[in-house]
Amino acid sequence: MNGPVTRTDNRIEVVGPLGDFHRFLSQVHTAIEKKGYEEIILDLRQCTSAFQNSMLSLCAQVMAYRKGGIDFSLIPPDEKRLSNLFQNTGWAHYLDPGQFDPPAFRGHARIPATQYESPKEQQLAVNAIVKVILGAIPDLQRSDFAAFEWSVNEITDNVLVHAYSPIGGLVQVSTDRKSEKQVAFVVADAGVGIPKTLREGHPELTSDASALDRVIREGVTRDKKIGQGNGLFGSYEICSQCNGYFAIHSGHARLEFDARRGLSVSDERTPYNGTLVIATIDFSQPKLLENALRFEGRKYTPVDFIETEYEEYNGDHIRFMLSKESASFGSRVAGRPIRTKLFNLLRMGGNERIYIDCSDVALMSSSFADEAFGKLFLEAGPVSFMQKFEFVNVAGTVRQLIDKAIAQRMSAGVVD
Ligand SMILES: Nc1ncnc2c1ncn2[C@@H]1O[C@H](COP(=O)(O)OP(=O)(O)OP(=O)(O)O)[C@@H](O)[C@H]1O
Numbered sequence: 001m002n003g004p005v006t007r008t009d010n011r012i013e014v015v016g017p018l019g020d021f022h023r024f025l026s027q028v029h030t031a032i033e034k035k036g037y038e039e040i041i042l043d044l045r046q047c048t049s050a051f052q053n054s055m056l057s058l059c060a061q062v063m064a065y066r067k068g069g070i071d072f073s074l075i076p077p078d079e080k081r082l083s084n085l086f087q088n089t090g091w092a093h094y095l096d097p098g099q100f101d102p103p104a105f106r107g108h109a110r111i112p113a114t115q116y117e118s119p120k121e122q123q124l125a126v127n128a129i130v131k132v133i134l135g136a137i138p139d140l141q142r143s144d145f146a147a148f149e150w151s152v153n154e155i156t157d158n159v160l161v162h163a164y165s166p167i168g169g170l171v172q173v174s175t176d177r178k179s180e181k182q183v184a185f186v187v188a189d190a191g192v193g194i195p196k197t198l199r200e201g202h203p204e205l206t207s208d209a210s211a212l213d214r215v216i217r218e219g220v221t222r223d224k225k226i227g228q229g230n231g232l233f234g235s236y237e238i239c240s241q242c243n244g245y246f247a248i249h250s251g252h253a254r255l256e257f258d259a260r261r262g263l264s265v266s267d268e269r270t271p272y273n274g275t276l277v278i279a280t281i282d283f284s285q286p287k288l289l290e291n292a293l294r295f296e297g298r299k300y301t302p303v304d305f306i307e308t309e310y311e312e313y314n315g316d317h318i319r320f321m322l323s324k325e326s327a328s329f330g331s332r333v334a335g336r337p338i339r340t341k342l343f344n345l346l347r348m349g350g351n352e353r354i355y356i357d358c359s360d361v362a363l364m365s366s367s368f369a370d371e372a373f374g375k376l377f378l379e380a381g382p383v384s385f386m387q388k389f390e391f392v393n394v395a396g397t398v399r400q401l402i403d404k405a406i407a408q409r410m411s412a413g414v415v416d
């Protein structure tokens with residue numbers, strides 16, 4: 001549901017849920033393009049809810065306008081939880097960087113929105129996202145996880161290759177609180193849009209809707225010399241086969257897939273000046289995604305994150321550098337993603353042993369040790385645990401803490 005979005009001179013106000021972004025953007029557009037204002041006030045005091053899809057598109061557009069010389073100031077929501085969300089996700093910063101600092105990355109289930117303008121920044125953003133998801137979704141299959149990583153890579157890459165976006169791209173990922181097996185990601189740019197680039201190779205696609213309808217088909221690309229036309233096709237296959245969600249907003253059109261209504265493409269009265277891709281992947285059915293990636297009839301297996309990040313060249317083991325996996329070793333909240341990650345690695349790996357390398361970790365709390373290792377020991381079972389994991393470079397005090405946590409957890413005998 002949408003609350004009203006109104007404009008009084010240069011002040012745009014939302015009362016109630018922010019909902020769909022089109023109305024908001026059209027007010028911004030009117031204030032700047034038609035009324036000629038150069039300073040815009042985004043008044044969200046009475047806004048009661050906001051979600052990443054709309055917010056990312058809004059942030060991308062505001063950032064592009066700012067780059068063009070327009071000034072924006074944000075009045076954040078009065079409601080405390082919502083204004084914290086604006087800070088923690090980075091939305092407040094992207095809308096009004098003069099007033100709000102960038103968020104601190106804390107590495108738990110919610111990852112801030114990230115801006116990237118170069119392949120290097122894109123890689124860092126994708127790696128951070130993939131790592132958080134490895135620690136957030138339990139019982140991941142390696143092939144399913146690889147499909148997710150492949151798709152985030154492709155969609156973020158498209159921005160750098162095709163969009164000519166003055167601000168690069170914004171990417172944000174979240175896990176669903178209702179269903180712990182769902183991951184939603186959104187990529188927004190303020191570039192030239194899919195219809196325009198695709199027409200370079202397909203001039204017959206005169207309407208924006210026809211361009212979006214074509215762009216998710218196999219092999220459709222603006223230029224065979226540049227790409228193969230796999231990125232959006234493969235991502236659409238992944239999201240639709242797991243009964244997730246997939247949407248593209250670009251120019252005067254939107255494409256949407258959801259499990260209940262299937263695929264639809266429609267015209268959009270208010271254009272989106274750039275491209276917004278929204279994808280939800282549902283990991284509930286194991287190995288479903290293994291076969292989703294097929295190009296020219298052949299199954300495609302991407303090189304995955306586990307291989308590039310954890311497997312050592314020529315090694316028979318995975319090295320898990322604890323100091324790089326968490327920003328803190330003091331709390332249960334920080335320990336839980338470590339357990340989920342290690343348990344996922346345990347189930348995904350072949351025969352490789354996993355070295356839990358504790359270099360540079362001088363101290364950890366007992367609650368962290370219990371949440372990460374005590375519960376992992378119980379969950380995996382002593383034999384699997386010992387066959388699979390080995391602690392290396394452990395400081396004496398840390399070793400004692402881990403020993404104690406495992407012993408206590410064994411005698412308690414339960415895991416949540
Ligand atoms: N963010 C974007 N901005 C503008 N155009 C885009 C964007 N993303 C995709 N496109 C257009 O959609 C086409 C298809 O994208 P897709 O990712 O499916 O294939 P590709 O990038 O051409 O090739 P591949 O992904 O196989 O390297 C692109 O060729 C381009 O014309």
Ligand SMILES: [Mg+2]
Pocket residue numbers: 154157158227229230231232
């Ligand atoms: Mg591509």
